[in-house]
Amino acid sequence: MATEVRTPRTGSAHRGSFSSRKVFILAAIGSAVGLGNIWRFPYVAYENGGGAFILPYLVALLTAGLPFLLLDYALGHRNRGSAPLSFARTHRRTEWIGWWQVGICFVIAVYYAAVIAWAVRYTGFSVSKAWGDAPDEFLFGTFLQAGDPGVSLDVVPGVLVPLAVVWLAVLVVMSLGVQKGIGATAVVFIPVLILAFGALVVRALFLPGAGIGLDALFRPDWAALTQTSVWAAAFGQIFFSLSVGFGIMITYSSYVGRRTDMTGSGLVVGFANSGFELLAGIGVFAALGFMAQAQGVAVDEVASDGLGLAFVAFPAIINEAPAGALIGVLFFGSLVFAGVTSLVSVIEVVISAVRDKFEMTRLGATLTVVLPSAVVSLVFFSTTSGVYVLDIVDHFINRYGILLVAVVSMVAVAWFARALGPLAAHLNRTGSVPLGRWWTVLIAAVTPAALTVVLVRELVADLASPYEGYPAWMLGLFGWGIAAVVLALAGAAMLVRWRASTSLTPPDDDPAEHTAEVAR
């Protein structure tokens, strides 16, 4: 399977690397901690048993999230390659799974950048409370200028300009490389994010009514634990939150030194991600409690998630709260910082794959990937129909992209490539947490089974009724269509041959790589 010719250019030193374990951990946390931690977890917990939700959430973290994270680490760290190269080195016929992940990351990047651009604008809007007394009308009318669902090429300058700025920033960061770009961004942004969000939480906790919100979030509904939907929500939340299963952690771990303790690092990343989610839940529901008390309504009347929480509920809170402008800057600034570190991780999956496949320079691969991504992003998401396209693409690529490829990749690695043994052995060589038979069972059976349940539930819901009532042609084109095209292109990408100098043998099994590693 493997080509025998090999040059020093294919060595890991030429792919780029993080300068230390700390930088890798910060970059991985930066990838995992994203918009979903802030605007998804609090509402999911609230809707699914409140305080009781923490139990299925912990079970999901320990039996699915962390084991899957370690699988990604093992694939990237052992194979020293991007997602397609790592899968190809695991088993030649699984390369297409890596390209599937690359395609998914491309799609996510083009719309994720748009949400960051909105957050950039809202950080500025917070100072003057530009949304006035009707944040929802401001969001969809004045700011996004959204009409009826459909496709429009009418550009919204208020979105176009910040979106172009976001892509310019991404271009600069990615051009600087793994350490000076991605690593340095994480080293600066993650501490700033924690400080900013920590300050927001402290401010929110001192608002009148904060206790009402916290009570709504943490009051346990033990009966909820008997419902399948609650357990599915816990596994779904852990899965979507950790950035596992779509190539990011494979790519990042390929940039880490060989003797790094990957299992110990994985525990830190996993618990840091969940720890931040808990912090977000406290901050968000303390603020919602204030809002409920100010309006004289129950918390369930103001609680929401996603775009509604960030761009409608929070502006309303900012209007009412003392020092509201400060809360706004901290909240939307946190969204920007969390979003940027996640966006660079997503786009790095694509850049790394292009570099490996075509042996391009860092700058060449960055320009090849970022410029088309920016054009697609600007064309589709800076227009008056951008919000609808974004909503559909996000919904479908998360379920029939990320979730599906996660299940497929675990089954393929465990049952087709039968690689779990070597992968566990690789991590155990330097890891502080030994992976035993339990890890194999979780990856081969428990985690894919749990995620399949989540996937089937989502599929049944989407087949039962059109998502959010969008026209069938929009769901077909931007939902099912894009998810299918990504999969088809993944198969096509596999047909492109690797360069002769790229070895498809795992470096662990390659004596030449061992010699080079020792020399380094």
Place this chain on the structure above:
Amino acid sequence: MTSGAIVMMLFAMLVLWGGLGLAVWNLVRRSKAPEEKYRRDL
């Protein structure tokens, strides 16, 4: 806040933030071995 909510909030803090603390402690404890040399991003 009700007592049940307080207990569950403290439990969540203890498990998730305590788990993070333990994970960091485990990593630091194990990192007594010499760090790898820096490899530059070329």
